[in-house]
Amino acid sequence: MDTVEVRVVDTLDPERFQELREALLVGATSFVPMREGLGEHISGVNERPHAMRVGAFDADGRLVGFSVGWQQGEGRFYMASSAVDPAFQRRGVYNALLARVISEARARGFAEVWSRHLPDNAPILIAKLKQGFVIAGVEMTASYGMLVSLALPLNEARAHALAFRMGSRRMPRSLERWFIDD
Numbered sequence: 679m680d681t682v683e684v685r686v687v688d689t690l691d692p693e694r695f696q697e698l699r700e701a702l703l704v705g706a707t708s709f710v711p712m713r714e715g716l717g718e719h720i721s722g723v724n725e726r727p728h729a730m731r732v733g734a735f736d737a738d739g740r741l742v743g744f745s746v747g748w749q750q751g752e753g754r755f756y757m758a759s760s761a762v763d764p765a766f767q768r769r770g771v772y773n774a775l776l777a778r779v780i781s782e783a784r785a786r787g788f789a790e791v792w793s794r795h796l797p798d799n800a801p802i803l804i805a806k807l808k809q810g811f812v813i814a815g816v817e818m819t820a821s822y823g824m825l826v827s828l829a830l831p832l833n834e835a836r837a838h839a840l841a842f843r844m845g846s847r848r849m850p851r852s853l854e855r856w857f858i859d860d
Contacts, residue, residue: 682742682766684734684774686782694741702761730755732778734762734771742766745775753789772805780809780830789836794825812840
């Protein structure tokens with residue numbers, strides 16, 4: 679990982695972003711043809727309001743990985759898309775991108791980072807579960823088919839609420855006021 683720098687940027691090189699996106703996300707899955715005619719459009723990565731763009735750059739400053747996302751709902755940061763050039767995979771680049779997104783989301787005051795994934799995307803699911811994400815749901819969509827939702831609470835109240843809603847722990851008395859009407 680010593681040859682890659684991970685940083686938050688204002689924009690990502692649109693041509694290189696599109697090249698990586700097409701090669702690693704679009705060409706690698708069957709969901710894109712299903713998006714045709716469904717009334718959905720992914721706007722440009724640099725056009726989203728409240729967006730965060732994290733890039734991984736090689737020693738020459740060339741984009742070799744990225745993660746993009748934006749605020750979605752109150753206090754939630756949605757990690758929408760990430761990819762790493764195959765020549766830089768299995769070298770810790772994705773984990774560095776993930777760590778940067780998490781730390782930046784926490785610093786910006788988000789209460790949760792969440793994402794959705796194809797259920798057979800084991801490397802990403804495992805990486806996120808190792809970082810503390812939990813499976814928060816499964817959905818069926820016309821665009822992508824089945825998706826697994828992952829969530830990472832970034833504060834104690836959100837962590838307790840998520841655990842409580844999942845049935846894995848009793849609500850602490852100090853947090854009951856947030857969830858129980860008098």
